[in-house]
Amino acid sequence: MSLVKPISVGPVTIEAPVILAPMTGVTDLPFRKIVKRYGAGLTVSEMIASQAMIRETRQSLQKAAWDPSEEPVSLQLAGCAPMEMAEAAKLNEQRGAAIIDINMGCPVKKVVNGDAGSALMRDLPLAASIIEATVKAVKVPVTLKMRMGWCHDSLNAPELARIAEDLGIKMITVHGRTRNQMYKGSADWAFVRGVKQATSLPVIVNGDICSREDARTALEQSGADGVMIGRGAYGKPWLLGQVVSDLCQDGHKPEPSMDEQLAIILEQYDAMQSLYGTQTGVNLARKHIGWYTKGLAGSAEFRNKVNMQDDPKVVIAMLQDFYAPWLTRSAA
Numbered sequence: 001m002s003l004v005k006p007i008s009v010g011p012v013t014i015e016a017p018v019i020l021a022p023m024t025g026v027t028d029l030p031f032r033k034i035v036k037r038y039g040a041g042l043t044v045s046e047m048i049a050s051q052a053m054i055r056e057t058r059q060s061l062q063k064a065a066w067d068p069s070e071e072p073v074s075l076q077l078a079g080c081a082p083m084e085m086a087e088a089a090k091l092n093e094q095r096g097a098a099i100i101d102i103n104m105g106c107p108v109k110k111v112v113n114g115d116a117g118s119a120l121m122r123d124l125p126l127a128a129s130i131i132e133a134t135v136k137a138v139k140v141p142v143t144l145k146m147r148m149g150w151c152h153d154s155l156n157a158p159e160l161a162r163i164a165e166d167l168g169i170k171m172i173t174v175h176g177r178t179r180n181q182m183y184k185g186s187a188d189w190a191f192v193r194g195v196k197q198a199t200s201l202p203v204i205v206n207g208d209i210c211s212r213e214d215a216r217t218a219l220e221q222s223g224a225d226g227v228m229i230g231r232g233a234y235g236k237p238w239l240l241g242q243v244v245s246d247l248c249q250d251g252h253k254p255e256p257s258m259d260e261q262l263a264i265i266l267e268q269y270d271a272m273q274s275l276y277g278t279q280t281g282v283n284l285a286r287k288h289i290g291w292y293t294k295g296l297a298g299s300a301e302f303r304n305k306v307n308m309q310d311d312p313k314v315v316i317a318m319l320q321d322f323y324a325p326w327l328t329r330s331a332a
Helices: 029-037 050-055 058-064 082-094 117-122 124-137 157-166 189-198 212-222 239-247 258-276 278-293 299-306 312-326
Strands: 007-009 012-014 018-020 042-049 074-078 099-104 142-147 172-175 203-206 226-229
Touching: 018 029, 018 239, 029 042, 029 258, 042 050, 042 058, 042 099, 050 058, 050 074, 050 082, 074 082, 082 099, 082 124, 099 117, 099 124, 117 124, 117 142, 124 142, 124 157, 142 157, 157 172, 157 189, 172 189, 189 203, 189 212, 203 212, 212 226, 212 239, 226 239, 258 278, 258 312, 278 299, 278 312, 299 312
Parallel strands: 018 042, 018 226, 042 074, 074 099, 099 142, 142 172, 172 203, 203 226
Antiparallel strands: 007 012
16 A cells, blocks of 8 residues: 555645655756656755846856756745745746745854744744745745754744644645754654644654665654655655655656766766856866765775866766776676
């Protein structure tokens, strides 16, 4: 029996509710395209600051760029001013977003100090104003991502979920940590059950889901309708497709061959140069190369060397050399 069923987010159907989390500096267009191709049910853009979106800064437009292969497209916005959030949501709707996601979960100081992200869980009236303004501004469904609360003395996610449902939100994702935990400790998947019980909306469980086993356990403990995977997908864009297969009882999807893994890295590397330009593309790709190669023999030494290189042609040659011992075609 399938452990997950398709879920409806307003008029949008997510066939397999295994969703790529929005992660700043990670889930850009090149990475999301690969994750989607491997079978993710939904990908979400990096968090876009509503002010930057209204000004249409180069960075916000890069973050809002999407590919038809990703449809339905979910674009995530962060902000602390209801009218700005509404305006930014309209712009993204015009750019083709099928879903607008509101960020009330980001714990990073820079975001929280601006009263956005998870800081909004300390100010439910402002959170409600932002939700209401955003929902009214667009015809497409609006979803919400949050944490358990600001701290363990204020676990108000169930309360915020009820407010959000009353104001027209169509799906809720809960990261099983408080803001003050940042990414420390372990995600509390069981807590999410209380949010699920507080609302009739689809609820997605998020945090520390790094394997097929984690996904099953998170669903069992939370009673949620689906899972969102973030850091577990670092260097493994195929993980979400494996989780979909496992939860939908389609059989076991093995890890891609080393040939395929190298091809994925080279494809992503090339796409990042095209999107950002050479210098920025090379710099941003370094962490991805680190994640892809982690755990392979000699990877630490390789990373130290490759991170010194600014010429993409040299980096590509180094990647090909590094992977050579594992490639079947070189053996053949």
